[in-house]
Amino acid sequence: MKQDIYLFIFTLILLGSVFLFSAQAKSDAPSIVITEIGAYESSGVEWIELFNAGDSDIDLTGWKFVEANTNHSLSLAQGDDATLGQNEYAIIAQNDEQFRTKYPNVTAIIFDSSWSTLNESGEELALKNSDGDIVEQFTYIASSDFSLERIDPLSQNYTDANWKEHPNENTAGVQNYWHVGAEHDEPINQAPTAIFSVSSSTIFVHATITFDASNSIDDVGIASYSWNFGDGDTATTVTTTHEYNAIGNYDVMLTVKDTDDVEDTHTQTISVVEQTEEDEKPIDTSTTNYNIRINEFVSNPNTDEHEWIELFNFSTSSIVLTGWTLHDGAGQIAAPTSTIEANNFAVVELNSSKLNNGGDKITLNNTNDETINAIAYGDWEDATITAPGKGNAMAIGDDDVWHETTSSTKGSENIITAPVEEIDDTPAPSSGGGGGGSVTPSYQMYDEGVVVINELVSDPQDGENEFVELFNTSNTSISLDNWWIEDGSEAKTMLEGSIAAHGFIVIDTPKGNLNNSGDIVLLFDPSGKNIDKVTYGTWDDGDTSDNAPAPPDPLSIARRSDGLDADNDFYDFILTDTITKGKPNIISLTTTDESGTGQVLGTKIFASDVRITEIYPNPPGSDSEDECIELYNTSDKTVDITGWKLGDSSKKRYTLTDGHMTPGAYLVLKRATTGIALNNSGGEEVGLYDPNGAMVEKAQYAGSAPEGQSWARKEDGSWAWTTEVTPSEANVIEGKSAAPIIAIAVDTEVTVDEHVLFDASDTTDPESEDMIFVWSFGDNSTDEGDVITHAFGEEGTYTVTLAVTDASGNTSSKDVIIMVKNRLSFVGGFNAETPIEKIEISEILPNPKGSDTTEFIELYNPTDEVIDLTDMKLDDEEGGSRAYTIPQETTIAPRQYLVFGRQDTKLALNNTTDNARILYPDGTVLREVRYDDVLEGHSYVKDENDEWIWTSTLTPGKATILSPPDDSKASKTITKSKMVKPIINTTLAMLRSEDVGDTVTLSGTVAVEPGIFGTQYFYIVDPMQGNQTATTTEQTDESQDILAENATPGAQVYMFSKDFPKMDIGDIVQVTGEISESGGETRIKLKEKADITVLEHSALPTGVATDIADIGEEREGWLVELHGEITELKSTYMYLDDGTDEVKVYFQRGAGITPKIYQLGDLAQVTGIVGQTKTGYRILPRSQRDIIKTGVVEDIIIDRETAAEESTKEIAEKYLTATAGGLTAILIGLLANMENSPLKKLLVLFRKKNEEED
Secondary structure, rough: OOOOEEEEEHHHHHHHHHHHHHHHHOOOOOOOEEEEEEEOOOOOOEEEEEEEOOOOOOOOOOOEOOOOOOOEOOOOOOOOOOOOOOOEEEEEEHHHHHHHOOOOOOOEEEEEOOOOOOOOOOOOOOOOOOOEHHHHEEEOOOOOOOOOOEEOOOOOOOOOOOOEOOOOOOOOOOOOOOOOOOOOOOOOOOEEEEOEOOOOOEEEEOOOOEEEEOOOOOOOOOEEEEEEEEOOOOEOOOOOEEEEEOEEEEEEEEEEEEEEOOOEEEEEEEEEEOOOOOOOOOOOOOOOOOOOEEOOOOOOOOOOOOOEEEEEEEOOOOEEEOOEEOOOOEEEEOOOOOOOOOOOEEEEOOOOOOOOEEEEEEEEEEOOEEEEEEHHHHHHHHEEEEEOOOOEEEEOOOOOOEEOOOOOOOOOOOOOOOOOOOOOOOOOOOOOOOOOOOOOOHHHOOOOOOEEEEEEOOOOOOOOOOOEEEEEOOOEEEEOOOOOOOOOOOEEEEEEOOOOOOOOOEEEOOOOOOOOOEEEEEEEEOOOOEEEEEEEOOOOOOOOHHHHHHOOOEEEEEEEOOOOOOOHHHHHEEEEEEEEEEOOOOOOOOOOOOOEEEEEEEEEEOOOOOOEEEEEEEOOOHHHOOEEEEEEEEEOOOEEEEOOOOEEOOOOOOOOOOOOEEOOOEEEHHHHHOOOOOOOOOOOOEEEEEEOOOOOEEEEOOOOOOOOOOEEEOOOEEEEEEEOOOOOOOOOOOOOOOEEEEOOOEOOEOOOOOOOEEEEOOOOOOOOEEEEEEEEEOHHHHHEEEEEEEOOOOOOEEEEEEEEEEOOEEEEEEEEEEEOOOOOOOOOHHOOOOOHHHHEEEEEEEEOOOOHHHHEEEEEEEOOOOEEOOOOOEOOOOOOOOEOOOOOOOOOOOOOOOEEEHHHHHHOOOOOOEEEEEEEOOOOOEEEEEEEEEEEEEEEOOOOOOOOEEOOOOOOOOOOOOOOOOOOOHHHHHHOOOOOOOEEEEOOOHHHHHHOEEEEEHHHHHHHHOOOOOOEEEEEOOOOOOOOOOOOOOOOOOHHHHHHHHHOOEEEEEEOOOOOOOOOOEEEEEEEEEEEEOOEEEEEEEEEEEEEEEEEEEOOOOOOOOOHHHHHHHHOOOEEEEEEEEEEEEEEEEEEEEOOOEEEEEEEEEOOOHHOOOOOEEEEEEEEEEEEEOOOEEEOOOOOHHEEEEEEOHHHHHHHHHHHHHHHHHHHHHHHHEEEEEHHHHHHHHHOOOOHHHHHHHHHHHHHHHHHOO
């Protein structure tokens, strides 16, 4: 019996352990959790939602929100206190005022915080409680269009299994749309729409015709395509070709099916006719070797001109170039689509710099990618001709030999005019001939730093080049003719052209080779004066301690801020993985290292947690025994600096063989171990170097080292001699008189000419002796005193040094870095030099009598100071007219008015309802007034109660006079003036030069049909240069110039009613409508179907080969072709990176793109429209056919294997509970079948009880 009782107790314990194990899995979830993330919002309105999932109220006072490894404090902005009750929500707002303005109905607790931006692609977030403990930490998944919601707040699953994007907005401060138990109707499957286009609806017998069904659409994706050509033949691919063997009319039918087997069909008739003798037989582009050649090219054009290549067809037949490609030595550079007539020319314009000036190779390939013609020039391997000089062309002469000519003949017969060779006897360097004779030309000398080396790559990725980027720090353009750069081998690269004020220029593949481990790059002006130099890596220029780090593949080194120069390369330059050739620097690096030892994290480079804390150079007796250097781990984690080096001012370096240091640990390295002999006189410098050779920590002393004293770091970071030597212990500063302990309070980011307060009044002396304060500001000026002011006259980065000496002669010094910017570099564009925030909108006239051109907005200065309005902006409602930038040196005197008329601002105020706004230079709203119920001839003003009303007395530039509305003459306006706006004949190239609100007529080729990206709009583009189609729209010389410059501009065409005529890709249409903007993107808004005229059908438009770095305002609306690596992949978008930059590729529903066939690391060719939203630019492919997989990055295999291991681990954890439960069930079964088992007796008892009740 006793044995049975023990066995019964054991069974109960075993059962209970299973349930405890299951409960523990849930109880690990924190009480305060992040439940919703508003990363999709615009800057300033981003937010995080918290939820109390626990069983008690929690006070959030002192809690921190962690983003980008930075602790962000929380300040209560809404609510009685910071206590979050059970099952209640709270919001952490990036800016509480902007958040509450947008969401005035959110009643939850709101905390104000601050951060730079939340990454829509996902990043790591964390919450810390008031004790500094991490409550929750995870990396959220991507959510770019709407908020990201947590389904189960008690689950710590941070994948898409527990997080989901809101379908159309957010649920800030209330229960999530997606939550446990929520049931939402699944979308009803929509039938697909079969659409196809043909290369021609009438063809000859035996000719090849192309069928393209890529524009067929479905809400979830098309699963199959089925073609019936009407002659018994079929096909099943998206695009296909076919030949008919007999004349007649054939009905071609396309059937498409979606994933639910719902289908649709489309039929079109093809006419096949007999070819007559007069009909010119089409050329078979797959088999013919054409009589076509590269005839002329310009690879080094004059400033503001473009590179171009001329082709010549010396056959007797015309040749269609669609499908042909031009390549340079690096890859494809153009894809012409024009037709070259017999004995005629075609010119291919290159819209960006592709051909190298010094040498390159140009190759022409046919549709089968066979090389038809090629020419190599300059210093290219196997080159047969020289490189042309600036502005000259290389052309084939009558002798069929290439010649350099100063008479370029783009698109016409070549004229050979040999360049005149000039003799230059002067020793000064020059990129071209100088004057003859012995007269030495005089060159302008420039100030040091007027142009600086701003970014460089010395170890490029495969397929990329070394480069050096320059930046003009001045306010004027500078000619770089006869300037040059050189590296440590003294190889010179001559420069030419001009660099714009605050502009960039990039030198690709400079002569010589930039050494990967270290080198020096110098910039010289024409007089031979050294304007700037950068030393990086291990290059020894006499002081390697201030070298910039060497940038390993695939990184560059770039200045922290464009052009700012503290004359210390170690401080000025930072490693970055965002390479920005010819653009402002972006400092970022995703590499992280848990050891915390000098790896880069975010914008922080070589930030070691290990410090040099004590140096003992001159011990009593033998120096070789007791000399030592002390290191200290300041962090709360173990770090490993094995492989790092320690060195002094000589070239002696000691490599640490065991660098493991626990939190707070000291490491004392004696001279007997390191071999480093510290100087007793003449000063010394001790450095700690990372494995790449870059110094990450240094300590130095000047003069003689007192015997028996060590040079020790104090708590404030300054150094002093002490008689208390403390190896492996905390430093103690003692002696006859210890040096002062410096404390400096100063704003480290200031503006030019601002009077900056430097306050060292908290500096103390251990013996309370009198102290002398001497400041050195890094701009050749000094001052004395504990509290002083100083103004910096120019932008730059300055190292300010304070030296404090006490009465005993002990001196301490401390440096602080001051970054001086112009005032527009600050958030909002101003630093409050004048009270710009006080400016008021005082009067608005949106609907004057007669012409609306007399509209105005009046501003008022209510202060007693002059207010400078330079670079501020005036605007109407967002998405309306383009903002007007107020010119330089525009001011308003105290208590005075300033009127801005429509003639100057080009702001077209609506006559029904609109906004008048004052914006900071960065677009942030300073002041905004909304009006409606407009009265003609009345202005909108404030009354004595600060209420806005309409007045019939207009007072531009004067104090307001309130007069009641003149009801006999005034009427509320529903529409604008009845005056008919003139229709402007323009082109797509000139469209963005016109004003928002203008009515225009223009033509273009349909690139995207209605229904692909949206039912209310489509896209048109101009054809490639050389294949322009004449239309009814006149093109001025100016528009032709812009067209040549922009190559293939495009735009969105919008119609609210969606009543579009039948259009196919390749149709040339003429549209008449009003220019408007949506999300920052320019579009043409149509009223009705009659505003569109289909003129004719042309060749299908092709994408323009483009670098991702060039995607921006200038490419908006273009059809582009990109090549790169897929670096992120989601169900609705992916990111493509080509090495110059990355861009979001968005899958519109109507495009029918199935992303499952692609993987991270795939190389792809993507064709699509450049679209713009409030969050930036993105690429919109039109169909699955626009995304072509071209290869795979080999290294991605490692990532996929890692992912598989993680998946296996997760599966094992999921089955742990099930396994335990299964074993328990087996044990229970065994116990129940044992003779005299108490469990068996209980079961029998329950069975008898049930039988009695029955």
